[in-house]
Amino acid sequence: MNAPHDPASVGAATAQKAHFDQPIKLRGGAELQSYDIAYETYGQLNAARSNAVLVCHALNASHHVAGYYEDDKSNVGWWDNLVGPGKPLDTNRFFVVGSNYIGSCFGSTGPASTNPATGKPWGADFPVVTVEDWVETQARLADRLGIERFAAVIGGSLGAMQALQWTLSYPERVRHSIVIAAAPKLTPQNIAFNEVARQAIMTDPDFHGGHYYGKGVVPTRGLRIARMIGHITYISGEAMAEKFGRVLRRGQPGFDFDIDFEVESYLRYQGDKFSSYFDANTYLRITKALDYFDPAADFGGDLTKALARAKAAFLVVSFKSDWRFTPARSREMVRALLDNRRIVSYLELDAPGGHDAFLLEDARYHGALRSYFANIDL
């Protein structure tokens, strides 16, 4: 993390909001009459409008990609180690856009927003949104910002699914797609983890079928457990062993149900932290968006056919310690791109961080991204 005075920081960021009155028909069939998209930008759009890079966020992040807020300097963007002046995604050269997806709880229209039809929060009535829907809203934001074509769209995990979907929804509008720690669809095991998380939330007595906003309660217990489950899958067993071992907090087993092992303490902390700021209805929808993502589904499961319409050049990156979306899943995408004779490079890095390695600084990982961005013509 960079201190605010760090010259490699984009500095104070300003969250902006774009309002859209043009209705959007969602993949699930519902229609949103109007919506807001929260976003931030860093750097300057050049005269040719050829230097824009869209950063897509994953499950629990937001449009706050880099920098800090003037009134909250400790709130540093989630990909600040990558984005900034002189950083791998260099804001001296690129105009970087971070956009928050609809359904979120960080500024874009979501379940906690007011439903114009009732004047009350949407709650459970907010529709289920998909990766395709997010790309559609991002395209409209790009129109608003005067970006006809992105130099690159980049993301990790769920963000990478958006980076891939962009090349399918708008093949002409993406020159490079950088797909990190991703999968072309979830395995039943992935979906199972998501379902346990959803069940934890939905069976919390404070959930009230999703209409908890007016009741003065939030399903924190469910959300806490959901986050714990998620967190276990984001880090590798190896990283967990190295970080916590079997260290006992009290020096010896308590033979009770207080915290014994360090890892328990860590999970409780992560769960508490997450449930204090994240919205349960958003969590439900985001896990569904993950489950539903499957561009090959319309092509009889044939990913090669599904990716035939992509025109972008691709950089695909996976991490060997990632067991949530293993390198084999990335290779499926690479294979399909090769079958289509697309321009693609693939890195399979031996980084220890697990799925979350995409957020961490690693000399090889960031070195590759730095070189890749440097080679993008403007």
Place this chain on the structure above:
Amino acid sequence: MRPDQQAILQWVPKGARVLDLGCADGALLRSLGQEREAHGYGVEIDDASVLECVANDVNVLQVDLESGLSLFADGSFDCVILSETLQTIHRTEFLLREMLRVGREGIVSFPNFGHWNARLQIALGRMPVSDTLPYEWYETPNVHHCTITDFEDLCRRLGIRIRERLVLHAGKPVTLMPNLLGSLAVYRCTAG
């Protein structure tokens, strides 16, 4: 550029789709693009080399050759290159077959262990070290050395047809007693 790569440059048809197995920093692919309008991908396992490829704007795929070429469809390349990489491979037969599965043509180069200098060093009781075999035995990435005769025997056994052969020493072609006087061999071959 290494002498075998000069030869490879001449053998790759203009505009060919190429796959370079063990492509190091991607220099050969870059030259093939510039001089032969060829395009394609490099395969490399080493992190530092992969990063160099990305920096050199060469398409690179970080996969282990020992696990085969399952990323690539049958006949998807005009030419598959294995330039001074054969001797580092454990599953030699498997990779040669894979090569000619995904490519219509293969180009293979390797240091000739039958060169007189190597023979002499062995005769004197030492593992050979030379320009084409630049490693001490304890640090070499090479696992399967062969001579020109050995390689041609294997090709015969695997039904690989040798279309062209160039034997070099110090960058110059060797025609007389190639297995003795040549230190580097380059082959163009096809399946049957």
